[in-house]
Amino acid sequence: MPVLTRLIPSPVVVDIRPGALDDLASVLADERVSQSGKLAIAVSGGSGARLRERIAPTLPGATWYEVDGGTIDDAVRLAGDIKAGHYDAVVGLGGGKIIDCAKFAAARVGLPLVAVATNLAHDGLCSPVATLDNDAGRGSYGVPNPIAVIIDLAVIREAPVRFVRSGIGDAISNISAVADWELANRVNGEKIDGLAAAMARQAGEAVLRHPGGVGDDGFLQVLAEALVLTGIAMSVSGDSRPSSGACHEINHAFDLLYPKRAAAHGEQCGLGAAFAMYLRGAHEESAYMAEVLRRHGLPVTPDEIGFTVDEFVRAVEFAPETRPGRYTILEHLDLKTNQIKDIYADYVKAIGS
Numbered sequence: 001m002p003v004l005t006r007l008i009p010s011p012v013v014v015d016i017r018p019g020a021l022d023d024l025a026s027v028l029a030d031e032r033v034s035q036s037g038k039l040a041i042a043v044s045g046g047s048g049a050r051l052r053e054r055i056a057p058t059l060p061g062a063t064w065y066e067v068d069g070g071t072i073d074d075a076v077r078l079a080g081d082i083k084a085g086h087y088d089a090v091v092g093l094g095g096g097k098i099i100d101c102a103k104f105a106a107a108r109v110g111l112p113l114v115a116v117a118t119n120l121a122h123d124g125l126c127s128p129v130a131t132l133d134n135d136a137g138r139g140s141y142g143v144p145n146p147i148a149v150i151i152d153l154a155v156i157r158e159a160p161v162r163f164v165r166s167g168i169g170d171a172i173s174n175i176s177a178v179a180d181w182e183l184a185n186r187v188n189g190e191k192i193d194g195l196a197a198a199m200a201r202q203a204g205e206a207v208l209r210h211p212g213g214v215g216d217d218g219f220l221q222v223l224a225e226a227l228v229l230t231g232i233a234m235s236v237s238g239d240s241r242p243s244s245g246a247c248h249e250i251n252h253a254f255d256l257l258y259p260k261r262a263a264a265h266g267e268q269c270g271l272g273a274a275f276a277m278y279l280r281g282a283h284e285e286s287a288y289m290a291e292v293l294r295r296h297g298l299p300v301t302p303d304e305i306g307f308t309v310d311e312f313v314r315a316v317e318f319a320p321e322t323r324p325g326r327y328t329i330l331e332h333l334d335l336k337t338n339q340i341k342d343i344y345a346d347y348v349k350a351i352g353s
Contacts, residue, residue: 008195008232008235008236009128009144009145009232009235009236010145010232010235011126011145011146011147011148011149011228011232012031012033012147012148013027013028013031013033013147013148013149013150014148014149014228015027015148015149015150015151016149016151016153016221016224016225016228017151017152017153017221018152018153018154018217019152019154020150020151020152020153021051021054021055021116021150021152021154021155022055022058022152024055024058024059024091024116024150025037025058025059027148027150028089028114028148031148033088033089033112033114033147033148034088034089035088036061036088037059037060037061037062037088038061038062038085038086038087038088039059039061039062039063039087039088039089039090039091039114040062040063040065040082040085040087040089040090040091040111041059041062041063041064041065041090041091041093042065042066042067042078042090042091042092042093042094042098042101042102042105043064043065043066043067043093043094043098044066044067044094044095044097044098045066045068046094047094047095047118047159048066048093048094048098048118049066051093051118051155052064052093062091063082063085063087065078065081065082067094067097067098067101067102069097069133070096070097070098070100070101070131070132070133071132071133071134072104072132072133072134072139072141074101074132075100075101075104075105075108075130075132076104076105076108078101078102078104078105079104079105079108079109082105082109082111083109087111088111088112089106089111089112089113089114089147089148090102090105090106090109090111090112090113090114091113091114091116092106092113092114092115092116093116093118094116094117094118095117095118095119095121095163096119096121096122096124096125096131099115099116099117099124099125100124100130100131100132101130101132102115103115103130103143103144103146104130104132104141104143106143106144107130107143107144112144112146112147112148113143113144113146113147114146114147114148114149114150115146115148115149115150116150116151116152117149117150117151117156117224118155118156118159119156119159119160119163119164119167120151120156120159120163120164120166120167120220120223120224120227121163121164121166121167121170121264121265121266122166122167122170122227122265122266123167123170123171123226123227123230123231123234123243124231125146125149125151125227125228125231126145126146126149126227126228126230126231126232127145127230127231127234127235127240128142128143128144128145128231128234128235129141129142129143129234129240130143137256138255140240145231145232145235149228151224151228153217153220153221153224156220156224157215157217157220161214161297162264163264164214164220164223165214165264165266165267165296165297165298166264166265166266166267167223167227167266168207168214168223168266168270168293168296168298169264169265169266169267169268169269169270169271169273169293169298170227170230170243170265170266170269170270171203171204171207171223171226171227171230171266172204172207172208172270172273172289172292172293173204173243173245173247173248173266173269173270173272173273174200174201174203174204174226174230174242174243175201175204175205175208175273175277175285175289176245176246176247176272176273176274176276176277177200177241177242177243177244177245177246177247177248177273178197178200178201178204178242178245179245179276179277179280179282179329180245180246180276180327180328180329181197181241181242181245182197183280183327183328183329183332184326184327184328187327187332188327190327193236193237193238193241193242195233195236196233196234196236196237196241196242197233197237197242199229199230199232199233199236199242200229200230200233200234200242200243202229203225203226203227203229203230203233204226204230206222206225206226207222207223207226208288208289208292210222213295213296214296214297230242230243241326244323244326245276245326245328245329246272246273246276246279246319246328246329246330247269247270247272247273247276248269248272248323249272249319249320249322249323249326249328249330250268250269250271250272250275250276250315250316250319250330251265251268251269251272252319252322252323253314253315253316253318253319253321253322254268254307254315255268256318256322257311257314257315257318258307258311258315261306261307263299263305263306266298267298267299267305268305270289270293270298270299270300271293271298271299271300271301271302271305272319273289274286274289274290274293274300274347274351275316275344275347276328276329276330277289278343278346278347278350278351279329279330279333279335279343280329283350286347286350286351287350287351287352290351291351300351301348301351309341309344312344313337313340313341313344314337316330316335316340316344317335317336317337317340
């Protein structure tokens with residue numbers, strides 16, 4: 001009988017534990033990512049610079065590049081800087097902006113990327129996408145998956161807690177995103193990749209159901225693993241569908257309509273997910289999601305991130321325009337202003353105070 005299978009693009013190394021950063025050189029050598037230690041390491045001027053002082057002695061063959069921000073120009077400049085060197089891999093050491101710049105630069109020069117995350121703000125650390133600011137606002141660029149993902153939980157603990165909270169909201173929103181994918185399948189016949197959907201949903205459920213909090217290593221381990229799995233799920237499906245539905249459309253609407261006032265990505269996605277679950281009639285699930293988000297200090301109503309009800313209603317109404325061609329509960333219901341206001345009032349009553 002023929003054996004039918006497929007290759008799944010995923011990191012060779014996933015090292016999530018306290019102290020992982022101190023073993024970076026040996027882990028990369030043991031896994032044959034870089035036995036010579038010739039690495040191009042991109043860091044920010046903030047947390048990355050402090051970590052550089054700590055680990056530079058263990059990486060004598062590395063060249064360090066400071067990245068100013070998270071723009072396409074920064075990424076192209078980084079690629080140009082490292083092109084002249086003879087490196088085994090590019091290392092992005094820092095938050096999402098630095099890792100995305102390093103992803104793009106590594107793809108541009110044809111080198112593997114090692115993602116060393118210093119916070120857990122969102123699922124982009126292991127995704128096949130680099131999100132970079134450009135002249136038109138913000139763009140998403142397809143790139144290869146990282147060959148290795150290193151997450152030192154001791155470093156994560158030192159980051160501002162708002163980053164962890166943002167990651168929680170982003171992970172939990174997977175549940176709503178997969179429900180939207182299934183809706184698109186039922187209504188429009190859109191094909192679902194069952195493996196990608198299962199990985200993304202279980203990643204979200206693991207975070208949603210975990211009894212721990214942002215100060216627990218056990219919970220941080222689950223959150224980090226969930227964000228990595230979500231990134232791999234996007235690679236499996238070939239797009240962001242496993243983690244991006246109405247929740248992310250609402251998030252994008254906040255970003256576009258109120259760019260100077262938008263909250264953290266995961267805060268907006270978590271709020272969007274809880275409301276989207278209510279829209280699809282999953283009222284008990286919506287209330288439970290809101291309860292968990294609240295427990296972790298995340299917003300579940302727009303006023304908790306500085307927006308009025310009318311501004312939220314406008315964002316929900318505008319949200320489908322942010323992802324043309326994507327079918328979610330928002331496109332399915334095609335709600336008008338007054339309908340959104342009425343449903344939002346019911347949502348607030350359902351989730352309680």
